[in-house]
Amino acid sequence: MRHRVRNAVLGVVVLTIGVGVGAWALSAEQASSGNGDGGGSGSRGGPTDGRLLFSAACQSVVAMGQQDACVTEVQRLLHAKGADIDVDSSFGPQTLRRVTAFQVLVGLPPNGVVGDSTKKALYASQVRMTVWSPGKVRQQIRAVFTEAPDAAVAIADCQSFLDPLHILPNTNGTRNWGLFQISDARLRELGGTPRQALDPEWNIQAAHRLWSSDRDFHDWPHCARAVKDAPTTTPR
Numbered sequence: 001m002r003h004r005v006r007n008a009v010l011g012v013v014v015l016t017i018g019v020g021v022g023a024w025a026l027s028a029e030q031a032s033s034g035n036g037d038g039g040g041s042g043s044r045g046g047p048t049d050g051r052l053l054f055s056a057a058c059q060s061v062v063a064m065g066q067q068d069a070c071v072t073e074v075q076r077l078l079h080a081k082g083a084d085i086d087v088d089s090s091f092g093p094q095t096l097r098r099v100t101a102f103q104v105l106v107g108l109p110p111n112g113v114v115g116d117s118t119k120k121a122l123y124a125s126q127v128r129m130t131v132w133s134p135g136k137v138r139q140q141i142r143a144v145f146t147e148a149p150d151a152a153v154a155i156a157d158c159q160s161f162l163d164p165l166h167i168l169p170n171t172n173g174t175r176n177w178g179l180f181q182i183s184d185a186r187l188r189e190l191g192g193t194p195r196q197a198l199d200p201e202w203n204i205q206a207a208h209r210l211w212s213s214d215r216d217f218h219d220w221p222h223c224a225r226a227v228k229d230a231p232t233t234t235p236r
Helices: 002-030 069-080 093-106 116-124 134-144 147-159 184-190 199-214 222-228
Strands: 166-167 176-177
Touching: 002 147, 069 116, 093 116, 093 166, 116 184, 134 147, 134 199, 147 199, 147 222, 176 184
Parallel strands: none
Antiparallel strands: 166 176
16 A cells, blocks of 8 residues: 555656656657557557457557556556556556566567567566565665665665666656666666666665765765655764
8 A cells, every 4th residue: 555655646746757758759659660669560450369459459559648448458468477567547657667667677678668569578578577575675775785774775765665666767868777766877887787777686786886985875865855864874
């Protein structure tokens, strides 16, 4: 229940960003029809083998803002792979994050929209989207951030609600990834990839490397209040 309430709050915050990103990605998908993850001829009409997303009932691309049975099918398929997602027929911020994470995990361009390649992967891929529990996440953060365990947990909770597959799109097209929301720029500096950033162990270790440079949490200024309210402070 706590996760769903906080997810709803986050949805209000990122909805405008998500709609903009989704609209941009949808435009790109339609422009690349027939290539990559664009809407090819297989998406409309023709044999579907019972796959709703490839039937005439669904658009060539399922994307942000859509509300119909095709979105329900996307959510159902993600949930069947272990994703923590509400099957509510509404393609909102939560579905955008889960679709993007799925694309990263299966090696597709993470554009956050469901075109032909993503549809095929949703039906055929055996990838699992189950993640560490919040309890395990807290335990590992404390084990790595031995110098400031409570503050580090507070930062991760503030950034991602302790969700290893949390992804936040920015208005400039970049993204923040995983538990500590490692930015694209920081990810390049660390020599990592989005797939690595969605691995909770890698993400925690990467965040500790960033913290160790100055032994503070300046990389996460928007969560400064969370550190202030943490039970303990970072030793200097």
